Amino acid sequence: MHWMRFRDPAGAVRRGEYADGTVSFGDRTYDVDDVEVLPPAEPSKIVCVGRNYAAHAAERGSDVPDRPMLFLKPPNTVASDGDTVTLPGDNYIEHEAEFAVVVGEQCRNVDEADALDVVAGFTCADDVSNRTDQSEEQNWVRGKAFDGACPLGPVLATPDEVPDDAAIELRVNGETRQSASIEQFIFSVAELVAEVTAYMTLEPGDVIITGTPEGVDELADGDEVEVEVEGIGTLTHDVERR
Template identity: 55%
Template structure:
């Protein structure tokens, strides 16, 4: 099942199933092109993995395999939905896309084991970890670099784990041109490993998202760009880019 949150024609927020025939909710079918799609969950936090794929670690100057996931946070102000604008922060010259897929948590959990981790996973979604390199790299400031407004598009749906193949392909297209592509098989840490590691010290709440890291190829965005993140079983998250 692929679950979507959206506003109907009256502005009422609904939850439905995104099917080949449209969005089905409460016996009605809505046209996805006419619906105002919302972020698929309302996370209290987004826990992000840095360097989740070796090819990206290597292009960033790190050739070692980490002993455990390297983590940072994005906050709810970062979240934008499918179809919304990515706002480039003013005065920054290097703002980049990062295609990822996200693990969406189903219920509160803490200190879960790898064996039980999937019991707390509602499903998967697409994530674009927009990164302000000016502040991240020049000042080593990950708050200004990662947690600015509208820096984390998520969506368009949450796909249950059975919908997403073990070898699912993750792709990013910028203005129609493929810029990033990998498969889930190339992740350094598996989904259960990530959930277990994060939950060791951090209580996860329903709707929280663990962003699993990006592969080789992040590059700069400019006003007027259209960026798409596609993940097998989930679909395509599309956003346009504007200057703030």
């Protein structure tokens, strides 16, 4: 099943079932073009994973980590399908296609064997990254935490909809830049949930983005970005400099 958060024509925020360009809530069905699509989750935090694809670690000139590399993005980074992300200053900004895990319940110290029990579903993400400032600071606030730096969407797909070897692809202005499969993860979704919850409590709606494959590259003013994950759909956003 695919779920979409949206604002209906009356201004109410709803969560409805998405299918074939329509979203249904109660006894009403809307064309997606007639509603405002919202991010599929409202996270209190986004836990991010670095170097979870060996080929991406290699392109950065880095070793494959022995355990997941973790950092955080705050809620102000969330953007929606169809949004425009404002790039900060004249900095060098890159895209990072990511498979996103949305938590369904409050959880702590989750065993790998039980990890999917706390997962509400999956969505697409773009970890938009300011490399200019990221390289100059320890905690990556300027590099990773600027407004709109984590578009999510367009829907939340339940785990049964997404194959274990789901393809993930990122296109900029129609040109494919990143293409991989989630079976290439160094650390699986279950391993990541267990590792994160060993250190912190996750709340319903919190998000884990699971790392990006090789092919990260620069974004320019006016670019349109598409992140497509098999079984979920396609997240689309554009970028601008002001």
